[in-house]
Amino acid sequence: xxxxxxxxxxxxxxxxxxxxxxxxxxxxxxxxxxxxxxxxxxxxxxxxxxxxxxxxxxxxxxxxxxxxxxxxxxxxxxxxxxxxxxxxxxxxxxxxxxxxxxxxxxxxxxxxxxxxxxxxxxxxxxxxxxxxxxxxxxxxxxxxxxxxxxxxxxxxxxxxxxxxxxxxxxxxxxxxxxxxxxxxxxxxxxxxxxxxxxxxxxxxxxxxxxxxxxxxxxxxxxxxxxxxxxxxxxxxxxxxxxxxxxx
Ligand SMILES: C[S@@+](CC[C@H](N)C(=O)[O-])C[C@H]1O[C@@H](n2cnc3c(N)ncnc32)[C@H](O)[C@@H]1O
Numbered sequence: 001x002x003x004x005x006x007x008x009x010x011x012x013x014x015x016x017x018x019x020x021x022x023x024x025x026x027x028x029x030x031x032x033x034x035x036x037x038x039x040x041x042x043x044x045x046x047x048x049x050x051x052x053x054x055x056x057x058x059x060x061x062x063x064x065x066x067x068x069x070x071x072x073x074x075x076x077x078x079x080x081x082x083x084x085x086x087x088x089x090x091x092x093x094x095x096x097x098x099x100x101x102x103x104x105x106x107x108x109x110x111x112x113x114x115x116x117x118x119x120x121x122x123x124x125x126x127x128x129x130x131x132x133x134x135x136x137x138x139x140x141x142x143x144x145x146x147x148x149x150x151x152x153x154x155x156x157x158x159x160x161x162x163x164x165x166x167x168x169x170x171x172x173x174x175x176x177x178x179x180x181x182x183x184x185x186x187x188x189x190x191x192x193x194x195x196x197x198x199x200x201x202x203x204x205x206x207x208x209x210x211x212x213x214x215x216x217x218x219x220x221x222x223x224x225x226x227x228x229x230x231x232x233x234x235x236x237x238x239x240x241x242x243x244x245x246x247x
Contacts, residue, residue, distance in 0.1 A: 009142035013118065016140050017089045019202060020067070023194045024091035028068050030193055030200075034186055042233050043071045043135060044078065046162050046240060049231070050131050051079040053160040053242060058082055059130035062154060064119050065137025069096030071164070072112050073103055075133065084129075086117045119147055127156045135164040139210040148223045155245040161225060166203075167232070167239035168212040174235050182207070213239050 001009075023030070031039050050061070059081050063072040066085035075081045085100075087093050093114050100112050117123045119134070119141055132151045141147040151161050169175035183204045190200025211219055213230050216239070220228045225243030232239050 009120075012142040013088070013120075019196065019199045020089040021091045022196050023199050024068070024089070024095050026194045027092065027095065028070070030190055031070075033193075034190060038234055038237075040070075042164055042238055042240070043074045045231075045233065046071060046133060046135060046164050047074045047078045049240060049242060050075070050133065050160060050162045053244070054081075054131050060084070060128075061131040061133060062086065062122075062124065062129045064122070064132060064134040064151060065140065066096060066114070067092045067135075067137070069093075069099050069112070069114070071133055071135045072096065073100060076100075076112055077103065081131070083112045084115065084124075085112050086115045086119075086122065088116060088118045090116060120150055122150055122154050124154045126153050127159075128154050130156055130159045131162070132159070133162045133164070136166065138163055138165050139206045144211065145219060145223060148220060148225075152223050152225065152245055157245055158247045159245050161220070161241075161243045161245075163216070163220075163241040163243075164238060165210065165216075165241075166207040167210075167216075167236050170232055170236035178235075178237060213241075216241055 061075050061081040061083050063075060063083055063085045066072045066087045069085060072083050072085040076083045085096065093116060096114055115123060119137060132155050134151065138144060138147055155161060169178050186203065187197060187200040191197030194200065217228050217230060220241060220243045226246050228243040230239050230241040
C-alpha cells in the first residue's frame with residue numbers, strides 16, 4: 001500500500017474512533033430509540049442464523065467491531081457460544097464491560113474477553129474461529145475488501161461469517177419515507193441527544209457509500225466466501241449477509 005493511501009486510511013480510522021468515543025455513553029439509548037428497538041430484533045436474528053450454520057456444539061465466535069457488546073451478549077446468552085469481542089474504541093469497550101460482567105456472573109458462565117484491536121489487523125492467528133460476526137461495523141472500515149479478507153483469515157475452514165449492516169430499502173414508497181427520516185430527522189435527533197450532530201450525519205453518509213445487498217454478496221465472493229446469501233430486514237433498511245470459508 002502506498003504511503004499516501006496508508007495516511008488516508010489511518011486518518012479515517014482515527015476520525016471514526018474519536019467519533020465513537022464521543023458518543024459511547026449515549027450509543028445504546030440512541031440505537032434503540034432511533035431504530036424503534038428494531039436493532040434488538042436484528043441482532044437476535046444474527047445469532048439465530050449463525051447458530052443454524054454452525055450447528056449445536058459450543059462454537060467459538062469472534063464479534064468484530066463489537067462496540068457496546070449487544071451482539072456479543074446475544075451470541076453468549078442465546079446460542080451458548082464462547083465469544084471473544086473486539087473493537088478499537090476503548091470507551092465503547094468500557095460500556096460493553098459494564099454490561100457483560102453482570103450478565104456473565106448471573107449465568108455463572110465464563111466472561112466474554114474484550115480485546116482492543118483494529119478490524120483491519122485483527123490480533124488473532126489464522127483460522128481461529130468457528131464463526132465471525134460484524135454488526136454495523138463493516139461500513140466504518142477504511143477498506144471494505146481488506147476488512148472482509150481479514151475476517152476470512154481468522155475463520156476456520158467451514159466457519160461462517162455474519163455481516164449485519166444498513167442497506168438499501170427495497171419497497172419504493174417506504175424507501176422514500178425512510179430516506180427522509182434517515183437523512184433529515186435522524187441526524188437532528190441523534191445530534192441533539194448525543195451532542196454530536198456530525199456523528200449522526202456520518203451515519204447516513206457512510207450508508208450511502210456502502211455496497212448494496214447484491215454488491216456486498218459479490219465482494220464477499222471475491223475474497224473467497226462460499227454459500228453467500230442475504231436476508232433483507234425491515235424492508236431492506238438493514239440486511240444480514242452470511243458466507244462460509246470453504247472447507
Ligand atoms: C455502529 S458501532 C456498532 C457496534 C456494535 N457492533 C453494535 O451492533 O451496536 C461501530 C463500531 O465499529 C467500531 N469500529 C469502527 N472501525 C473499526 C476498526 N477499524 N476496527 C475495530 N473497530 C472499529 C467502532 O469503534 C464502533 O464501536
